[in-house]
Amino acid sequence: xxxxxxxxxxxxxxxxxxxxxxxHQYAIRLMSTELYVMVLAVGFTVLGVWVGHRLxxxxxxxxxxxxxxxxxALKISDKEYEVLELLAAGHSNREMADRLFVSPNxxxxxxxxxxxxxxxxxxxxxxxxxxxxxxxx
Amino acid sequence: xxxxxxxxxxxxxxxxxxxxxxxHQYAIRLMSTELYVMVLAVGFTVLGVWVGHRLxxxxxxxxxxxxxxxxxALKISDKEYEVLELLAAGHSNREMADRLFVSPNxxxxxxxxxxxxxxxxxxxxxxxxxxxxxxxx
DNA sequence: GCGAAAATCATACCTTCGGGTGATAGGGTT
DNA sequence: AACCCTATCACCCGAAGGTATGATTTTCGC
Numbered sequence: 561x562x563x564x565x566x567x568x569x570x571x572x573x574x575x576x577x578x579x580x581x582x583x584h585q586y587a588i589r590l591m592s593t594e595l596y597v598m599v600l601a602v603g604f605t606v607l608g609v610w611v612g613h614r615l616x617x618x619x620x621x622x623x624x625x626x627x628x629x630x631x632x633a634l635k636i637s638d639k640e641y642e643v644l645e646l647l648a649a650g651h652s653n654r655e656m657a658d659r660l661f662v663s664p665n666x667x668x669x670x671x672x673x674x675x676x677x678x679x680x681x682x683x684x685x686x687x688x689x690x691x692x693x694x695x696x697x
Numbered sequence: 698x699x700x701x702x703x704x705x706x707x708x709x710x711x712x713x714x715x716x717x718x719x720x721h722q723y724a725i726r727l728m729s730t731e732l733y734v735m736v737l738a739v740g741f742t743v744l745g746v747w748v749g750h751r752l753x754x755x756x757x758x759x760x761x762x763x764x765x766x767x768x769x770a771l772k773i774s775d776k777e778y779e780v781l782e783l784l785a786a787g788h789s790n791r792e793m794a795d796r797l798f799v800s801p802n803x804x805x806x807x808x809x810x811x812x813x814x815x816x817x818x819x820x821x822x823x824x825x826x827x828x829x830x831x832x833x834x
Numbered sequence: 835g836c837g838a839a840a841a842t843c844a845t846a847c848c849t850t851c852g853g854g855t856g857a858t859a860g861g862g863t864t
Numbered sequence: 865a866a867c868c869c870t871a872t873c874a875c876c877c878g879a880a881g882g883t884a885t886g887a888t889t890t891t892c893g894c
Contacts (some may be wrong), residue, residue: 563844600737600738600741601737601741602741603741604737637839637841638840639839648825648827650817650819650821650822650823650824650825650826651821652819652880652881653880654880662841662843663842663843663844664843665842665843665844665845666841666843668881668882668883669841669843670842671826671881671882672882672883672884673840675883680787681882681883682787682850682882683881684784684785684786684820684821684824685787685788685820686785686787687745687787687821687824688785688786688787689787774870776870776871777870778871789850789851790848790850790851797872799871799872800872800873800874801873802872802873802874803871803872805851805853805873806871806872806873807871809852809853809854810870812852812853816876818852819851819852819880820851820852
């Protein structure tokens, strides 16, 4: 968590400096208005995509009744559940690692825990079992 | 689809006009740089959120009756479909081979065909894709 | 603050999977 | 008969996945 906050802070700082620099450049007429607008546009579009992604992948429990209970009963952690969702979407360990900003080894560890808790030994089985238990949509 | 395109065009036109108007206002010093940047930022952030939402939401076919049609369209054979069902149930190649009384090599061949027809490269992806297309329950 | 649980990463080893290629055989079409 | 599709099987190789073990760092409840 601290790492995340640090990253945010760093990104914000870099962004602020960049904006400041751009305004300066702009002030002394080294940049055209078009370029300035373009960079702004691209930057904020990227930010928007990111924010949108954060927002839209929120709680979407279709059937909360079984979902939460079974999840608690099996003691499946938040991270494990994230991995489970990506797993069901058909991602490889590598892809999951990249998306969650962790090492593939970490993904493997989470998967091993999931397999143990779901009492399975393969990813396809895990997906099938999770669907049976209504853990995922 | 045509409606979507029309909406896109309309939105783009409105955006362009707005930008043009803003630049004009800006040129005649009715607006401050800060306000201009802010409007740009908000606008493109919203655009980003929207685009991100469009991109990240998966394809969803709601109709449960497309089963046969899609199957025919993809030219998935009977044996391949049997394999697909077992695959979704989480079986290994070995298990599928035993259950269908064929060699694991045969299963692999069927799987390869399935992957090609579903345009995927892993079993979990195949299951995910098949579910999207309502090929399986 | 302390201890338990969760999250992170690594290394090593083995199994399973996927891609590529090629071969044989039967059923149906033209 | 010639042809195509499906089904069957084999072999090789490299990539991906799973198991085991151990270690460190974060997070969180008490």
